[in-house]
Amino acid sequence: MRNKVFMRRILCVILLAAGAAPVAAQTLPTVPNPPAAVAEPLPTLTRADTARAVHELFRSRRGGGAGWLALGTVGILASTLPALQTTSAGVWSPGVVAGSAFTLIGLNKRIQFRRGREKQVLRELAATGHLPASVSRRLRGNFLPLHGTATADNPLLAAGIQPVAPASAGAPAPAATNTPAPATTGVPIPPSPAQALADARQDTLDAVQGMFNAKRLGGQLPMLVALPALRLMTGASGSSSSTPPGQGQQDEASPEMVAAGLLLAAGGLTYMFVHNAPYSDAKFSALRTSYLAGQPLPATIRTKLKPKHMADGRTYRERMERRAARRRR
Numbered sequence: 212m213r214n215k216v217f218m219r220r221i222l223c224v225i226l227l228a229a230g231a232a233p234v235a236a237q238t239l240p241t242v243p244n245p246p247a248a249v250a251e252p253l254p255t256l257t258r259a260d261t262a263r264a265v266h267e268l269f270r271s272r273r274g275g276g277a278g279w280l281a282l283g284t285v286g287i288l289a290s291t292l293p294a295l296q297t298t299s300a301g302v303w304s305p306g307v308v309a310g311s312a313f314t315l316i317g318l319n320k321r322i323q324f325r326r327g328r329e330k331q332v333l334r335e336l337a338a339t340g341h342l343p344a345s346v347s348r349r350l351r352g353n354f355l356p357l358h359g360t361a362t363a364d365n366p367l368l369a370a371g372i373q374p375v376a377p378a379s380a381g382a383p384a385p386a387a388t389n390t391p392a393p394a395t396t397g398v399p400i401p402p403s404p405a406q407a408l409a410d411a412r413q414d415t416l417d418a419v420q421g422m423f424n425a426k427r428l429g430g431q432l433p434m435l436v437a438l439p440a441l442r443l444m445t446g447a448s449g450s451s452s453s454t455p456p457g458q459g460q461q462d463e464a465s466p467e468m469v470a471a472g473l474l475l476a477a478g479g480l481t482y483m484f485v486h487n488a489p490y491s492d493a494k495f496s497a498l499r500t501s502y503l504a505g506q507p508l509p510a511t512i513r514t515k516l517k518p519k520h521m522a523d524g525r526t527y528r529e530r531m532e533r534r535a536a537r538r539r540r
Contacts, residue, residue: 256356258340262333262366264356265342268349269329276320279313286310330371337367355533360410360417361402363525414525415508416499418516421524423490430486433479 290306332346342350350356367373402410488494502508 256358258336259363259365259367260356260359261342261350262336263359263363264350264354265332265336265346266329266366268346268354269324269326269332271354272320272324273326276317276324279317279320281317283310283313283315283317286313333366333369333372337372352537353530353533355536357529357532360414360525361407362410362414362521412503414521415516416502417524417528418521419498419508419512419524420495420527421520421522422512422515422517423495424523424527425520426490427487430483430490433482435479 286306287310290303290310293303332343336342401407498508498512507513
């Protein structure tokens with residue numbers, strides 16, 4: 212009897228627990244999923260952006276080819292001229308071999324990336340939007356295509372690049388329409404109003420960056436006084452012409468010369484820090500944040516901007532963006 216009562220109690224406890232479990236499960240608060248971060252859409256690359264990267268690639272490779280040619284020529288001349296001047300000296304064969312190899316590398320670069328081939332590649336890009344595989348695989352690293360603003364140079368608009376449809380004699384000119392040109396014509400499509408505003412702001416920031424870089428470079432020039440300051444502190448102000456050869460004379464710096472050298476070095480260093488303080492990277496970052504938030508540029512900065520600052524700042528920004536892209540890989 213006791214066993215039956217005990218079993219009934221256990222069965223009641225099990226039934227109560229089974230009935231309470233769904234209730235407890237329903238009363239648990241549901242935690243909403245955090246909203247996914249919406250990434251800002253990146254600007255779309257155009258054919259003009261690719262054309263600028265192709266132009267930079269060809270220009271850089273042509274310059275590198277000229278350097279290899281110069282290095283090879285110097286190596287060959289340095290290895291053969293002593294043998295031509297004297298009969299005892301012989302030709303240094305390793306120098307000739309190395310110079311010849313450098314010359315061949317330079318010739319290959321100059322031929323492969325000549326201006327005529329660059330125009331041919333750009334003409335094909337403007338007409339079809341395609342690049343040869345030997346060119347497209349090199350558009351990375353320092354030559355990665357980047358979005359350019361409306362004020363950036365467009366190599367596709369150069370003479371002899373833009374394809375022109377032949378017009379038959381006596382045929383009437385086509386009527387002007389509002390239909391946008393097809394993508395195969397290579398005509399740049401006007402950006403949207405939002406993209407045009409972003410490009411205008413980027414041009415302004417590029418000009419500010421170029422002006423900051425120019426000011427910082429100007430502030431570093433007075434550090435050249437460190438060279439005469441070092442000369443004064445070491446006492447190397449000149450040696451006497453009456454000193455016999457082989458008997459070196461080392462002048463000891465006087466306290467006045469050391470003080471003058473320290474004063475020159477300290478003055479140049481102080482000027483550099485004081486002059487460059489308003490044009491530091493931290494100041495530019497704060498100015499960029501406030502400008503993108505809608506604040507106008509200060510009048511003291513706006514009046515100092517020049518057209519060359521925009522080009523210099525754009526070049527600096529593109530170099531930094533390509534460096535950041537290489538680090539992300």
